[in-house]
Amino acid sequence: MVENRTRTAKIANAVIYALLALVALSCLYPLWYTLCLSISKKSAVDAGWVSAYPIGFSLANYKKIVSDSVFLNSVWISVRRVLVGTPLTLAVIVLVAYPISKSARAFRGRNFVIWLLVFCMLFGAGLVPWYISMVKLKMINNFWGLILSTGLPIYYVILVMNFFRSIPKELEEAAIMDGAGQWRLLIDIVLPCSLPVLATITLFVGVNYWNEYYNGMLLSTTDTFYPLMTYIKSLVIPINTSVSMTPEQLKEMAKLSNDGLNAAKVFVALVPMLVIYPWLQKYFISGIMIGSVKE
Numbered sequence: 003m004v005e006n007r008t009r010t011a012k013i014a015n016a017v018i019y020a021l022l023a024l025v026a027l028s029c030l031y032p033l034w035y036t037l038c039l040s041i042s043k044k045s046a047v048d049a050g051w052v053s054a055y056p057i058g059f060s061l062a063n064y065k066k067i068v069s070d071s072v073f074l075n076s077v078w079i080s081v082r083r084v085l086v087g088t089p090l091t092l093a094v095i096v097l098v099a100y101p102i103s104k105s106a107r108a109f110r111g112r113n114f115v116i117w118l119l120v121f122c123m124l125f126g127a128g129l130v131p132w133y134i135s136m137v138k139l140k141m142i143n144n145f146w147g148l149i150l151s152t153g154l155p156i157y158y159v160i161l162v163m164n165f166f167r168s169i170p171k172e173l174e175e176a177a178i179m180d181g182a183g184q185w186r187l188l189i190d191i192v193l194p195c196s197l198p199v200l201a202t203i204t205l206f207v208g209v210n211y212w213n214e215y216y217n218g219m220l221l222s223t224t225d226t227f228y229p230l231m232t233y234i235k236s237l238v239i240p241i242n243t244s245v246s247m248t249p250e251q252l253k254e255m256a257k258l259s260n261d262g263l264n265a266a267k268v269f270v271a272l273v274p275m276l277v278i279y280p281w282l283q284k285y286f287i288s289g290i291m292i293g294s295v296k297e
Contacts, residue, residue, distance in 0.1 A: 041059055
């Protein structure tokens, strides 16, 4: 009886592992296929021979994008967008989440603010009023427009608020008895205890800034202001077709496969996220689970 159960458990585990391996393979294959396209020769890519491995190793596509000023400029815009926008958004999230994490007695307007935030999260004003506001604020072809246009991510505010509320009140009471004010309480007590959720939110906000392309498409009228993902999107759906090439550039482009060149650009865009995710992955479960449930 025990042997039968053990054998059944082993078979079940083998089936589960096989299914998980298939899921992992289905997730990794597009990335691997993109890499294979980017390092294969033009003839192999154009003929459609590349599938599971590269054919005719070549770094011509990567040499080309290194000299592509528009692509490098879009990378720089996205890097600045992440480096500036992520800490700014995180600071705003913390400053909004901290007061509404207090009780209604400590912050009388707490319930009104929470309902207002939830209402704004569920019901948006619409694209046209948003775009008119961006035009009035002179955010077209403006780097700050790519940051401020995303607004306040209310869902993250709710997660951080619930995490703050899960911190033992005794810590705050002890700090207040020692003479700490609200700013000292936030900086020295609350934030150090909230590193898991802050790391998680930082990752999510940074990834969102890196991957977001739609606002860049609406707020940029020329490719010199495109963030990286908007530029990648323009490879699939041309946004600005007025760009002309010199005969020398056309001759050079004829030596490269369009699919291979685009694959190289997409792979370069994926590299930063592939590097960052393993370092902050350990904060995912603890940050989201603790910040999403309040007893």
